[in-house]
Amino acid sequence: MAEVSLIKSILTCKCPRCRKGRVFKHKNPYHRKFGQIEEKCSVCNFVYEMEQGFWYGAMYFSYAFGVLISIPIVILLLLKTDLEIFQITGVIFCVLVVLSPILFRYSRSAWLHVFVWHDKNLPEKNSD
Numbered sequence: 153m154a155e156v157s158l159i160k161s162i163l164t165c166k167c168p169r170c171r172k173g174r175v176f177k178h179k180n181p182y183h184r185k186f187g188q189i190e191e192k193c194s195v196c197n198f199v200y201e202m203e204q205g206f207w208y209g210a211m212y213f214s215y216a217f218g219v220l221i222s223i224p225i226v227i228l229l230l231l232k233t234d235l236e237i238f239q240i241t242g243v244i245f246c247v248l249v250v251l252s253p254i255l256f257r258y259s260r261s262a263w264l265h266v267f268v269w270h271d272k273n274l275p276e277k278n279s280d
């Protein structure tokens with residue numbers, strides 16, 4: 153089976169250890185329960201929440217992703233429109249609210265991949 157890259161594993165929210173099992177219970181990031189995380193990987197049985205409060209650190213990634221998204225929008229709106237800064241702030245707020253479920257998932261996925269490295273020697277097992 154082809155090796156899954158680190159970036160693809162983060163973007164598809166896969167288990168950081170085997171890169172096959174799903175981290176989130178629902179595939180759709182706009183599902184009503186978009187934030188529900190599987191207790192453990194269905195492929196390698198890795199427990200995702202390694203300690204209580206583990207996910208708090210994902211806020212660092214969420215903040216960074218928010219800034220990375222906001223900066224180009226601010227620059228674009230300042231250069232191409234006559235909007236005032238408070239209007240641009242409103243646009244950024246709306247964009248970040250709409251993208252928040254996606255940012256939530258990617259930040260948690262990235263946070264998980266910081267602490268858990270891919271184990272290439274795991275036995276092969278079928279995933280979904």
Ligand SMILES: [Zn+2]
Binds near residue numbers: 171195
């Ligand atoms: Zn796994």
